[in-house]
Amino acid sequence: MTQPESQERLRRWRLLLGGPGRSGQSADGIGCELNAQDTRLDAALAALYDGAGFKVQGDKPTKKESKGVGLGQSAPTVAAWLGEVRDLFPQSTVQVLQKDAVERLNLRHLLLEPELMDTIEPDVNMAATLLSLKDAMPSEAKAVARQVVKKVVDELSARLAEPLRSAVTGSLNRSQRNLRPRQNEIDWGKTVLKNLKTYDPERKTVIPEKLVGYGRARRHLKSVTLCLDQSGSMASSVVYAGIFGAVLASLPALKTNVVVYDTAVVDLTEQLSDPVDVLFGVQLGGGTDTSPALEYCKSFLKSPEDHVFVLISDLYDSDGPQMIRRLAEFREAGVRVIVLPALDDDGTPSYHHEYAAQIAAHDIPVFACTPEHFPGLMAAALGGEDVAAWAAARGLVAARAKTQ
Known part of the structure; x- marks a missing residue:
């Protein structure tokens, strides 16, 4: 056996055995130190199988939980772990880890106990976590998860729906x-x-x-398409976008389409009457292949000059140059294209800065948007304002143009 083969075997044993061992050494006594990427792999696995990253929740933890395995103190902790495993492992492995998480992180107990669920405060991160786990849940748990997601949706809609309706309706009325x-x-x-x-x-x-x-706004005077990257890192943005998409679809003077994608494309437009249905139609996780989604959305661009196209993606795409070319084609055809690396409460999103800069070079505004700013953004876009200037005036994080 050659030295590289021997080292690879030791590496695999090290990841399998976990660490640190009784000796307290990160190499776990086998003489194999981990690089940065493998350290992330080891930490993600340890959080689930060794209880390294989570604390017990519940009045009476089980014997297994008392050793350190259980749900963390907050849903964002679990959400962060889910995002990490989606980034590190292939989709088939992620599915196995998520199923194990339902058992080991006490999520099954959390979802099957309505009384316990009433003691927590559902939020966007909790909803995103539940949505990412929905395919791994037992059927009886999905009903409870749906109730939690609906509560989050109702609370957010009560806060955000009317500002969006008012802003967009006013913009449409002023457009004629x-x-x-x-x-x-x-x-x-x-x-x-x-x-x-x-x-x-x-x-x-x-x-x-x-x-x-x-003038009175005509039916379908303007069109809006929300194209959502449903990779795991976009979970919170997808929750907000699903709610906004449903609100926009309720306006008779506006034609709204919502499309989600990873390596496949799913049109959720027919489900927009119920934002909860929209969110449960999302399949969080997987790769990011934007170009097929853009090709699909071309069929909506019947009147480009009256169309606002919003891509919500962190831009970590499998074929960035192709994605940029298609967005540029939309822009050249007269479509008002906007790219949001994030639509959530995080003011400093992680996104592909190089691709963002190249997109901005095509006179396409690229900036992170908070939910509170989204109504104003849509009003500005539908009203024909300079969206980049609008975003800059509000201090929203923007990408600087860079030639290819």
Whole structure:
């Protein structure tokens, strides 16, 4: 056996045995030190199988849990671990680890005890965790998980839906103006500016010769497509995007499509009447292949000049140059393209900065957006504003243009 083969065998044994051993050495007594990548692998496996990264939750832990295996103190801890294993292992292995996590991290107990569930405060991270585990859950647990996700969706919708409706409706109404408005359609600010030359000093008022008003928004006046990267790192963004997609779809003056992808493309447009259905239709995890999703979305671009296309992805794509070319083609066709590396509460998302800069070089705004800013973003985009300037004015994280 050659030396490289011997070292590889020792490496595999080291990862299999785990560590540190009784001696306290990271090599676990076999003389094989781990590199940075293998250290991440070892830590991810240890958190699940050795109890290295989680604390016990529950009043009466089992004998196995008392040794350190159990759910961490907060859902984001589990979510972070899930994101790590999706990044480190192939999809088939991730599925095995997730099934083991349901058992070993006490998630089954958490999901099957409504009384216990009532004591926690569901949030976006919890919802994202449950969605990522839904395919590994027993059938009876899915009903409880759906209740938790619905509670999160309802709370977020109550906070975010009306601002989005108001912002988008106002933008759509302002996008069509007419010079024969009804009384309730008159835009008095525009009317005054239009008639300053008819100001009457004696009456100290403007005599409006021409009225400027808002026109009634026609059905499907504008179109919006949300294209969502459903890789594990985008879990929280997918939750918010699913809610926003459902709200946009409820506006009769707007045509909305929602497409999710990893290495496959799934159109969730028909499920937009219920955001919970949308979220449970997402398959978190897997690779990232954006180009086929963009090719699929081309069929929605019937009137490019009236279409806003939002790609929500961290841009860690299997074929970045092809993705950039397709986005540039959309932009050149007249589509208002926006790329959001994140749509969540994290102000410093992780994304592929090189690809982001190349996309920005095509005059496509690229920036991370918080949920609170999303209504204003959509209003600006549908109203024809300079979205990049809009984002910069609000201090949103943006990519700088870089030539290819």
